[in-house]
Amino acid sequence: MDLLMSHSSSFLLPPSIPSDNNNNNNNNPSLTYALVLLNQRLPRFTPLLWNHAQLCLCADGGANRIYDEMPHLLPHEDPVDVRNRYKPDVIKGDMDSIRTEVKDFYENLGTKILDESHDQDTTDLHKCIAFIRDFKPNLDKSNLCILVAGALGGRFDHEIGNINVLCLFSNIRIVLLSDDCLIQLLPRTHHHEIHILSSVEGPHCGLVPIGTASAKATTTGLQWDLDDTEMKFGGLISTSNIVREEKIMVRSDSDLLWTISIKKSI
Numbered sequence: 001m002d003l004l005m006s007h008s009s010s011f012l013l014p015p016s017i018p019s020d021n022n023n024n025n026n027n028n029p030s031l032t033y034a035l036v037l038l039n040q041r042l043p044r045f046t047p048l049l050w051n052h053a054q055l056c057l058c059a060d061g062g063a064n065r066i067y068d069e070m071p072h073l074l075p076h077e078d079p080v081d082v083r084n085r086y087k088p089d090v091i092k093g094d095m096d097s098i099r100t101e102v103k104d105f106y107e108n109l110g111t112k113i114l115d116e117s118h119d120q121d122t123t124d125l126h127k128c129i130a131f132i133r134d135f136k137p138n139l140d141k142s143n144l145c146i147l148v149a150g151a152l153g154g155r156f157d158h159e160i161g162n163i164n165v166l167c168l169f170s171n172i173r174i175v176l177l178s179d180d181c182l183i184q185l186l187p188r189t190h191h192h193e194i195h196i197l198s199s200v201e202g203p204h205c206g207l208v209p210i211g212t213a214s215a216k217a218t219t220t221g222l223q224w225d226l227d228d229t230e231m232k233f234g235g236l237i238s239t240s241n242i243v244r245e246e247k248i249m250v251r252s253d254s255d256l257l258w259t260i261s262i263k264k265s266i
């Protein structure tokens with residue numbers, strides 16, 4: 001078990017200026033980003049995430065959110081211009097939340113609308129992740145990272161459904177985001193180094209077992225490090241921990257959720 005996976009929230013930094021040998025308008029040239037917008041108040045830094053993304057999807061009512069909220073997130077720009085500029089590539093879901101005027105607006109701009117109302121067994125986020133997974137089947141997905149905006153806060157059944165999507169697609173990098181924090185899965189198939197960007201994230205963090213009754217984990221770089229420590233619901237889980245170093249190392253015999261706070265200043 002010596003495969004190493006590196007993580008960095010560089011999508012929370014402004015995109016670097018593209019150069020000739022890096023046309024990938026992001027700070028982490030090894031990763032390609034896709035963005036999924038959910039039907040929850042959009043995080044204030046959604047325009048930043050959008051600028052990093054090569055592909056942008058709305059899960060059903062997420063389209064109402066960009067239509068209604070994007071102009072407010074960019075108050076110094078012309079609202080009509082903002083609406084026309086932030087055009088999703090795809091709107092996918094069971095289409096019971098998107099308003100007709102919003103659907104018509106984006107359809108006229110050329111957005112692909114995928115109505116999957118026949119499937120009432122998977123969530124709209126699940127449908128969107130499956131679309132990205134199957135998009136351009138020959139494209140290498142190992143460097144893909146899917147950012148999910150509006151995934152936390154609000155209805156707990158939706159939040160836990162969104163976390164379940166991390167487990168359903170554990171071989172794809174997916175980051176759930178709200179205004180306050182992010183969550184991602186650390187699969188047990190790897191050990192993990194997490195580069196902390198202290199200008200935009202931390203210091204509050206947590207490590208929580210998921211998908212198994214218990215996990216034994218070892219960490220470095222945290223105020224309360226784990227040393228082959230068992231974690232389980234009903235026993236110890238690592239909440240209200242604090243990052244102490246720029247690089248956090250995590251090893252675990254089971255999948256873990258990693259969560260870290262996002263600074264109010266971004």
Ligand SMILES: Nc1ncnc2c1ncn2[C@@H]1O[C@H](COP(=O)(O)OP(=O)(O)OP(=O)(O)O)[C@@H](O)[C@H]1O
Binds near residue numbers: 093094126150152
């Ligand atoms: N309050 C929320 N908190 C977290 N995620 C949410 C919330 N509301 C919606 N979502 C996410 O946005 C996606 C699209 O939301 P939408 O409201 O269109 O779903 P829905 O299928 O109509 O939900 P439901 O019928 O259960 O109200 C959901 O699949 C979910 O992932």
Ligand SMILES: Cc1ncc(C[n+]2csc(CCO)c2C)c(N)n1
Binds near residue numbers: 094119120121122124
């Ligand atoms: C056991 C079970 N519980 C709930 C649902 C309902 N459900 C789950 S996902 C979804 C689509 C939401 O857009 C709906 C309606 C189900 N099918 N099976």
